[in-house]
Amino acid sequence: MTESTLLLVLAYVALTALITLSLLRSPFHWSLKLLLVLATSALYFVSYQGWREVQGWPVSSPLPARFQLHAAIIDEPDKTSGSPGTIHVWITDLSAAEPAEKPRAYRLDYQKSLHTNLQEALRNLRNGVIQLGRIKESGVSGMPRDFTRMGEKRQQLEIYSLPDPALPEK
Structure with missing residues (x-):
């Protein structure tokens, strides 16, 4: 894992922690709170896949015509x-x-x-x-x-x- 990828993961962990802390005292229903925390956690994997594209890793997608x-x-x-x-x-x-x-x-x-x-x-x-x-x-x-x-x-x-x-x- 490269340094930039580690920093990206740590940024998302911090973001999830902030959202969790802010939702503890909010008047939202517990199911909405859970959905927000899970959606933010899912961003780890989505952003990592996008980050691989940005870093220049070879892709297995079809070649252009x-x-x-x-x-x-x-x-x-x-x-x-x-x-x-x-x-x-x-x-x-x-x-x-x-x-x-x-x-x-x-x-x-x-x-x-x-x-x-x-x-x-x-x-x-x-x-x-x-x-x-x-x-x-x-x-x-x-x-x-x-x-x-x-x-x-x-x-x-x-x-x-x-x-x-x-x-x-x-």
């Missing part, structure tokens, strides 16, 4: 430790018609095809070529690794280089 790839870290599966492997990507959402926001970290399940596509994209990034990507929905290709993934729709990432700009004729 169009994006710019900035970086990726590939953690291959390890049979000795039982690690299934993960892929972390840092991308900027280009789906909206608004200016691009700051990059966001995403956590993806390891796939060999995605691994090879990202390795080539990272090679192009090191050579100074901007890499864009888009999501294509696809059905299940082949048998899944385990039966908990039967029938799932997989997202297929297509990563490509930024096309050369079309310059006007002189």
Whole structure:
């Protein structure tokens, strides 16, 4: 737990204590008092989940339809430790018609095809070529690794280089 998260939790504990103390002498019905204390206590968990988003932890939510790839870290599966492997990507959402926001970290399940596509994209990034990507929905290709993934729709990432700009004729 980081220092800022601990301070956030302590702030909510203090807030709940203040609400509890103020409600002890209030003329409200006991059920309303209990509801207020429980709602304030529930804010611990809600704010912690929101705080994780603010801190920059990688999310497992779906990737945007169009994006710019900035970086990726590939953690291959390890049979000795039982690690299934993960892929972390840092991308900027280009789906909206608004200016691009700051990059966001995403956590993806390891796939060999995605691994090879990202390795080539990272090679192009090191050579100074901007890499864009888009999501294509696809059905299940082949048998899944385990039966908990039967029938799932997989997202297929297509990563490509930024096309050369079309310059006007002189």
